[in-house]
Structures are given as C-alpha cells and as structure tokens.
Amino acid sequence: MAEVFWPPQGSASLLGGEHNRIDGLAKCIGSAKYAYDVVPDNMLVASALSCPHAHATIRAIDLNAARNMAGVVAVEPLKKEGDEIRWEGDLVAVVAGETEAAVAEGLAAIKIEYEVLDHFVDDTDLDAATEANVTRPAGRNTQLQNRDEDADQEFERLFNEAAVTFEGHYGINVITHMCLETHGSTCESQGDKLVSHLSTQNVSGTPGQIAGPIGLTAQDVTVHCDYIGGGFGSKFAADAWGVTCAQLARNTGRPVKYMLTRSQELKNAGNRPSGFLRAKIAADKDGFVTAWDSAHWGTNGTSGAPVSQGVIPYVFNPPNRRRVATGIRTNTSPARAWRAPNHPQGCAITQTAYDDVARHLGLDSYDVFLRNLSTVGERAPIYEDQMKLAAKLMDWKAKWHPHGKGGQDGSVVSGLGMAIHTWGGGPHASRATCKIHPDGGVEIFLGSQDLGTGTRTVIGLVVAETLGLELEQVSVQIGLSEYPSSGPSGGSTTVGGVSESTRRAATAALNLLLTKVAPRLEADANQLEAVGGKIQIQGNQNRNISWKEACGQIGISPIEAQGEYAPRVTYPRNYDGKRLTDNGVAGVQMAEVAVDTETGVVKMKKFVAVQDIGLIINRKTARSQIYGAAIMGIAYALFEERIMDKATGAFVNAELADYKLPRLGDTGEIVVELYEPESEYNRGVIGLGEPPVISPGAAISNAVCNALGKRVSVLPITPQRVLEAISGGA
C-alpha cells in the first residue's frame, strides 16, 4: 500500500520541481473568469453612494427621486435616518439599474441631509490624540533579568551602565490592500437558490454569511470563485456589499453585478494599521541590546487598536524590556488582516532601532544582528545560516561601509540594510475528495481557492506525485462551495491545509485502486506502488501494468476517497511522529539602495530574500510568491501610504493615480534563495504567503540609513521625507 508521508528528499518525481501554473495560459489569454467577468443575460449593474463627511449623522434620506429615474430598477438604503457615519467614503445607499449611466444618474438623484460632527484622523501624533481624548490603553508589560528590582531604578541603572544609549522614533503609515480586482460580486437568483460569483478568499465559509441576512439557509447559496484579483487578507467575509448584491438579485429576480469603485475600495475594503514607536535603547560595546524601553501607538480605525505588543521588539527578545501600547481611534474605516498581521509593522519600527545600535556604535549591522541572535530562541542557528547565505548573495562584506561613510557618486550615496522575520504558516482545516475514473481520469475536489499564489497547481502536483502521474493528467476542481470544505486562504495556511487533505485523499484512492489491481499482478496490494504512469511491484519495473489498464479494473463506478486535515486532531498535542506539514519559519532579507541627496529619490539596486518553507512543492511558484512579496514590500517601504487630510478628514489619495505603487522600473534586482536543507524538508510543507513580506520595510529603511548616516523615521521613505531627514533629522 502507498505511504501517506512524503518521499525522502531527492526521491520525489514532481515535488520540488519547477512547474508552470496549470491556469497560467487561461490567465494570460483572458479566458480565466473573475467575478467581474461573469455577465449573465439580462444583468443589472449596481453601485453605491459614499458619504463625503468623515463624521456625521444622517438627518434625512430621500431615495424617491432616484427610484423614479429612467433605467433605475432598485434602490437599497444601507443606512437610515439617525445613523452615524464614522469615516469618509462609508457607503450609504445602493442603486441598481439597466446601465452604468442610469445608475450614475440614480446615485446623483439621492438626497441626503447630514449633520456634520467633529472628526479626528491624525494617528501620527500621540500627544495630539491624547489631548483630543481619542486614545485608549492597549497594554503594558515589563520583563527584567533581575526580577525583583524596581523597574524604574533597574532601567536607569541599565541605561547608565550601557556602552551606548539612544532614543529613537520610528513609524509606518497605514496602507490599503489595493486589490487589483475591487471587492464585489455578481449574483444570480434562481427560485429559492442563489449563486454568488464572489471575489473571495473564503469559498467554503461565505454561503452562510450571505444566506442568513437574505432569508435563506446556507444550503441554498452557492459561492463560486475560480479566480480572484487580490485579497491579501481583506476578502474573508461576504461583506455588506456581497449581501446587498444577493438581496438585489432576489428582489429583482435578475442577475446583479455590484463591485466597489476604486475609491470606495480604498476607503472601505481594508487597510493595514499604522505603527509608531518611541524607544530608549541600551547596548553593550558589541551591540548587544541590554535594555529596551518603548511606547508605541497607532490606529486600526474607529475602534483604535495599535500593533500588538507581541511584535515589540520584533523577533529579538532583549533581557530587559518594557513596552507600553496605546491605541488611537480615528475616523477611518476598520482595518483588516493584511499579509502577516502585525509583523511588517513590528519589524519596521523595531529592527530599524536595532540597526541604529550599529549606527551609534559604528559597527557593521550584520554583526549587531548576529550578536543579538542569542535572544531569538530555538531558530537562532537557522537565522545564522540564512544570514551567511544572504550576505554572500548580496556581497555584503565587500559592499559594507559604516553608516553615512560611503563614497559619493555625484549627488548619490549607497547603502546596505537587513532584517529578519518569523511566521507560523501551519495548515488550516481542509477536506478533499479524490476520484479515479475507470477510464483513468483523475479529479480532485476542494472548496478551496487560488488567490493567484498557485494553489491549484500545488494541489495538482500532490495528486500527480501520489498517483505516479503527470501534472496534466489531473483535473483540479476548486472554487465552488459545493465541494468539500476547506479553510479560508489567509495566514499562509492554505498550502499546508490543501496538501495535507489532498495527499491523504489521493493516497486513500490509490490504495483502493491497488487493492483492485493486486490480483492482476498476482501480488499483495501492500507490495504495489504507482510510479511513472504504471502500477508495479515495488522496486520491480518488470512486473507492471499501465495506469489506464489498472483503472480498467475499477468496475463501473469510479473510486472516490476522502482526505482530511483537522487541526489538533490529525496531529494531537505532543505528537512527535512523521508529519506532512509543520508550522514556523525564519527568513532573512537584505537591501541595497542608492539615494540622490539632492532630490531625495531612493532607488532599489538589489534585494536578497532567503526563506525556509519546509518542503517545497513547486519551486517556481514559491519563488514567484517571494518576488511578489518583495515588490509589495518595496511598495510600502518607499511609495504607498494612505494620506488623510486633517482639516476635512478625507482620504485624499484614494485613486490609483494618487496612491503610489512602484512600477517594475522601481524594483531593482530581486534575488530569491529558497533554504531547504534536509532538516527543513523533513518538517513537511509550511506556508509561504506572509513571511517574505515582513522584512522589506526594515531592510530598506536600514539601507537608506546606512547610505545617509541619518534615519528617515517614517515609512514610506518618500523623497520629501529623505530631504527632511538630511536637513534636520536625527
């Protein structure tokens, strides 16, 4: 019988290879259908009206004129009289009509009277927020080596005795998710059934969210999502717009498409909280941080929570540490999970401080990071190994100069920086069904989704590897809520979850097949294996039958087998046997930049990412995932930010023209190294989505600081902030 655990490193035929995506062609030629591309006959289009005020109550709302507009079919209020609006751009009412033009006229005819209230949108200045009474304490804790000492006195002593002490200010602004495909859906109502073509990261979990509010039960709602144009953590829920679209389809009996506009998307559909930090730091002469005393703050919107304390400082755990967290409530839309929640901010506002230790002592940043690895726990040797690899790829030693002491080429100076990160990436719950047909056809079904990361291809590869087939012989069916349920794709949990359930389902199906084939080969099913498109006696290539022939033994109905991964059940607590998947990775990144000291422009020269992810299923898409993360990291390090206007409370750059994302010409050379020694391979599959997007902010900030000898304290490092740091700055 076939073994469920992965083959030893080096013996797999497909796993770990370089494979093109099975849906690559469909995406390139445009035959891949996204929610927006679904256009059923007789479809209505819908769009929403946004509130222009950051804080207001609705005094009166009159939808009659809109309802009477030619071409308008339905108008649905999302707010009622007396409701409070708490951020600019919040959605107030939806119009569905025959054409986009009719909808635009309908929206223009909606009459709303607001009572405008005071607003607060500035998350950068803790004192101003305290004065405005919009802060709330978000925890404090202290860790002391000499536990019994008085904390104040102990910190004072540590700072007095240190080789260097300094105070630093660091920050990272709010960014939005900026999904290329905005949030929304196309819904079709058929009697008591409803199909929602929803742009979602959560195919299995969203039918119930839609059904309840529109008076159906989950079994009557099917969610369908073959392709999605970006989610990054913002598309787990059906959301008010997903429900309203379904409701409009039910009410009108016609298909309805309702997608957010770009500015509605940026103002409502997800952002990453900001993080600002003031810290006093003490270190010994080798750059070992002996004491860390920090206050940090930030906003996640109207509820006012900052970055979690757990990431302050990030990865490093200095022996003496005090941290105080404060949240700021702002009139901005609620944050949503953004790729590796908390980690990119934690890294950007604390590993910059670690780099400043090197700057203040005139040491090599590499040595300071190395020196502090003794505080990172069990993964220290892996970080050390990865740092060596990254340094080699960057040619760090040859390029290094102390902060601000490099040569100048005209007005341009260059610098190096690094950062390290960690993430979990263990599997989510997942079920799969594998079918082997009597004619040799193979199908695998999961209610999972491919966010563009290559999940579809990974599932196909696991089935093909298990059955000894080629990737092209497997038909992968995902993206439909009617399939066996699989978890939402977030937190790097998907690749682990789907490869567990898929491997288990395919192995179970194969074992059923081997049982049927055994008599033909006059062997015991236990002696058989599937390799190279054949079923054979283990290790004996002469006694075999082809896959097709083998399947001919199945009989009239196909073989069908299930596989499941259930958290804490599949591997109970304290389990220490073989595994298919694991949790927990390290990662090291280095950046090289050139800074024009006259214009403040930062150019990426080179970016190196070294990453462990356990066992690699598809090397090519794994690398692509890291390229994407590096580019996204360069984006938030140098370009993108949400800009709020203090006077009006408006989000002023909520369009693609004004919300700066890098172009390919801005990203420089990106070098990716997948770290997969046997010890890591043997841990099994671990998720990769989040980890590589964590370090770029700190690594790039540190490189700019190394070039200039001055810290640009807040990300993104725009040319203006660079010039301000040069002319003032610490």
Added chain:
Amino acid sequence: MHSFEYSAPHSLSDAVSLLAQAEGNARPLAGGTDLIDQMQTGRFRPALVIDIKKLPELNVLEFDGDGLHLGAAVPCYRIYGEPRIVQEYSALADACHIIGGVQIQSRASVGGNLCNSGPAADSTPAMIALSAICVIAGPGETRQVPVEEFCTAPGENVLRRGEILAEILFPPRPANSGSHYRRFIPRNEMDIAVVGVGAFVELEDDGQTIKTARIGLGAVAPTPLLAEDLSASLSGKPATDSTFVSAGEAARQIITPITDMRGTAEYRKQITGVLVQRVLATATARARGEPSEYKPGK
C-alpha cells in the same frame, strides 16, 4: 458615467459650429485620456461630446519656413516618432515620451494636454521653452496666443465659447541651440509631475556663452509659467555648472508652489532648483551636439 450625446463631425468648421450651438454644454474629445476619466469621476457632465481626433486640420505635422505646424489632435507617439522633432524640438519629444505609458501615448494629444490646462501638464513647459504659439479656430477670426498665455487658472484657459485649438506653431530652431524637458516624480514612470521644467538654450558661436535661454516651469504655480526674468538674466552668462546652479537658486525664488499630498511648497522649491540646474545642463549639452546622459526615469 452619465448619459451623453456623441458626435463626430467631418470638418473643423462643423465642429466649431456644433460647439458654438451647444452653449457651453459640450466638450471636444481628442484622445479622451483626460476627458473620459473626468466624465467617469463626474467632474464634467457634458451633454454633448464632439470627437475631433480625426479632423484633418487637427492632424497636420508639417515643417515649413514658419517652423513646425503641429495639429492639436496629433497623438504623442507620432510626435516622438518624427526624427526632426526629436532633433530640433527635443523638449517636446521628451515630454511626449513620458506622458502616461504606451497606451496613453497612442491616443493622448499635446492639444488635449494644453486644453485640459492642468498646472502639471508635461508638454506645456516644454512648449513654453520652445516659444510655441497656439492657433485657435472659432466662430470668428482665427487668432494666435503664445502658449505661456494660454492657461489662466487650473483647468481654465483663454478659449471662448465655440473655440477649438487647431494647431500649435513652433518657430524654426536657431543654430547652436538645444532643448530639454524633465519632470520630477517619486517613481520611475507613469506619474503626475511634482515639478516639471522645460528649457531652451541657444549658445554663441563659441559654444561657451549663453545667447538666449527660455525656461518653462510646471506644477509650481496655478498655471505653467514662463520664467521670463530668469531666462533673460542668463543671456551673456557662461554656460557652466555654476551658472546653472545659480539659475536653480533663482528659480526657487520666483515660484509659488502649493502644499498638497504630492509635496510641501518647501520641497517643491528644492526640487525646482535641482531640476532647473539639471535641465539647463542637458539642453546646453544638446546645443553643443554632445550626447546627453538623460534617460527618462533617472
């Protein structure tokens, strides 16, 4: 987008009379790369859109004794695709190369760029530096207006009801002269100028002394500017780095930029100085026939 009527007349005179009859509720459409977006966002809601991009009068690209006649609807790709423009009116080609990307350049016209009258329009400072003149057709006499006098406020210009910009006239290039346009954007390409600078430099026969210069500035005032006094002050000065640095300093004093999400006034002043210096150096190198190091995005 709202509902509107669309008309594509066959002659300039038909277009002018349609426009005049519409009593201010119509807009010409050239490449549409500004207009369609502005209608989409609801900034403009014209009842009638008059397509002028195929009018023959607006598509001329000819050289004669008066210089270059450039039809207002000629798209960017035709402009930088014409070797004589690249040679003789380099600043114009530089600007057309960086307006949007390839798709935008296939449609966007310099006439549309000017008539949209944004303070940050890329081709306008280049045209100011090149002493270009607008030829305006309308219900009355055809009239001429220098480019630097065309824009009157953000989004506003001298066009009267029923008038259409027909052509832009560029005087012949003098000997020993060169020009350049460069903008500052925070990223490599596809962005709205934080500051844009166009410069024309004509050298004495010695190749060392500035005979005349003209500097156009974008995004630093409500309308693109001709830096008249600064340009005049360069005549007779040595064409050296120190002259260019002082010109940059002087430019900082004459502009009135605003603080907005693209940058503070202070920051725009700093960048303007740096750009004026770099643009004058490149225009001078071109006047001398030296290869210039300029690459868009650097």
